[in-house]
Amino acid sequence: MRNDTGGTPPPSRSLLYALPIGVGVMAAVDEIIFHQILQWHHFYDLATPTIGIITDGLLHSAELIAMVAGLFLIVGLARRGVLFRRWAWAGFFLGAGGFQVFDGIVSHKVLRIHQIRYNVDPLMYDIVWNAIGLILIAIGLWLYRQASRNPVGAGRTMGY
Amino acid sequence: MSVFAWFASGLIIILGLAYLGAAMQQWRAGRNWSLLRVTAWLAGCLLLVQALAPGAMLLAHHDFRWHMAQHLVIGMLAPLALVLAAPITLLLRSLPVSAARRVTTLLRSAYVRFISHPLVALILNVGAMWLLYLTPLYLASLESAWLHAFVHIHFLLAGYLFCWSVLAGPDQAAHSPSFRCRIAALFLSIAAHSVLAKLMYGYLWPRNVPHDPEQIRAAAQLMYYGGDFAEVLLLVALFAMTFSRRGNTRQADVRANANG
Numbered sequence: 346m347r348n349d350t351g352g353t354p355p356p357s358r359s360l361l362y363a364l365p366i367g368v369g370v371m372a373a374v375d376e377i378i379f380h381q382i383l384q385w386h387h388f389y390d391l392a393t394p395t396i397g398i399i400t401d402g403l404l405h406s407a408e409l410i411a412m413v414a415g416l417f418l419i420v421g422l423a424r425r426g427v428l429f430r431r432w433a434w435a436g437f438f439l440g441a442g443g444f445q446v447f448d449g450i451v452s453h454k455v456l457r458i459h460q461i462r463y464n465v466d467p468l469m470y471d472i473v474w475n476a477i478g479l480i481l482i483a484i485g486l487w488l489y490r491q492a493s494r495n496p497v498g499a500g501r502t503m504g505y
Numbered sequence: 506m507s508v509f510a511w512f513a514s515g516l517i518i519i520l521g522l523a524y525l526g527a528a529m530q531q532w533r534a535g536r537n538w539s540l541l542r543v544t545a546w547l548a549g550c551l552l553l554v555q556a557l558a559p560g561a562m563l564l565a566h567h568d569f570r571w572h573m574a575q576h577l578v579i580g581m582l583a584p585l586a587l588v589l590a591a592p593i594t595l596l597l598r599s600l601p602v603s604a605a606r607r608v609t610t611l612l613r614s615a616y617v618r619f620i621s622h623p624l625v626a627l628i629l630n631v632g633a634m635w636l637l638y639l640t641p642l643y644l645a646s647l648e649s650a651w652l653h654a655f656v657h658i659h660f661l662l663a664g665y666l667f668c669w670s671v672l673a674g675p676d677q678a679a680h681s682p683s684f685r686c687r688i689a690a691l692f693l694s695i696a697a698h699s700v701l702a703k704l705m706y707g708y709l710w711p712r713n714v715p716h717d718p719e720q721i722r723a724a725a726q727l728m729y730y731g732g733d734f735a736e737v738l739l740l741v742a743l744f745a746m747t748f749s750r751r752g753n754t755r756q757a758d759v760r761a762n763a764n765g
């Protein structure tokens with residue numbers, strides 16, 4: 346948290362603070378839809394080595410803290426009237442897409458903590474999963490380009 | 506068992522009324538005492554009375570899911586509400602000076618300073634949980650009423666200590682550890698909680714207990730999601746308190762600059 350006391354934070358601060366919210370929301374969507382509603386995979390699949398559960402636990406903890414911290418930081422910017430909406434949305438989508446692709450590649454394929462669904466060929470699921478992640482990242486990049494063309498004027502919140 | 510349940514419920518009701526009485530005395534004396542704090546204290550007491558009622562105790566004894574729900578309330582939700590009510594500040598304001606001084610001496614003692622360090626409170630809280638569910642301790646607590654009562658009291662006190670040490674307020678903390686240290690303790694707590702829940706789910710701990718596997722799995726899931734819920738509440742309280750403190754300092758700085 347540099348420059349916390351003096352000066353106006355640059356628009357990129359809005360993007361930075363929104364990143365962890367995107368990551369946390371995507372993780373929550375994964376837990377709620379795939380673990381609880383569809384029950385395709387559980388939060389821990391038996392064949393997993395202990396190290397997998399521990400790293401998963403640390404990641405989970407970091408996600409929760411990141412999401413709450415991000416929300417407070419964004420609210421802090423908004424209260425000071427220096428929240429740039431489009432930059433923040435760019436950060437949100439980049440965070441969400443980044444987590445989705447990370448989960449799809451690292452958790453599912455590299456660490457093999459769990460697969461998306463069992464007793465079916467996971468290839469199609471993996472492709473769709475990662476494609477959604479890439480689409481989210483593309484939306485984030487598009488918003489970023491829009492915002493950086495007009496860094497100050499576009500999407501700045503008025504007063505508050 | 507029910508002796509403890511009745512005794513505990515009675516004690517909590519007395520503590521609830523005592524706080525209310527002390528707050529009303531503050532108002533009568535024309536001093537400010539936040540209604541939100543009174544609400545937090547009464548909510549905490551209400552949660553505890555619900556969780557420790559003889560009926561709830563009986564259910565929790567036979568059904569592991571009820572045990573877990575009870576544990577969430579006693580060890581996590583109620584302590585947070587009680588800490589937010591700033592009971593020590595109210596106690597010090599209400600006591601005569603000599604007695605208040607004695608309480609302050611006690612709070613500054615090496616023992617209280619040691620156990621209220623965030624990392625020590627973390628070990629007392631989460632460490633005890635790992636011990637309870639991953640060793641035969643849980644089974645022993647089902648068989649001995651006194652041990653069972655001790656476990657509940659431990660989780661209430663350890664939960665209170667942990668919330669207090671992580672928030673470092675609203676009662677002035679014995680320690681003043683950095684924000685980084687407190688958030689690290691909370692980070693480890695959330696992670697340890699979720700790892701324990703998964704171990705219980707996967708390996709069906711506690712072992713040799715009269716609960717069927719489905720019940721243990723359901724309880725472990727309740728522990729995972731319910732524990733998360735409670736820890737996120739603590740996290741929100743931590744950030745809200747830290748940010749409002751920073752905001753106040755910033756305003757004070759601005760004022761000081763304007764004056765000086």
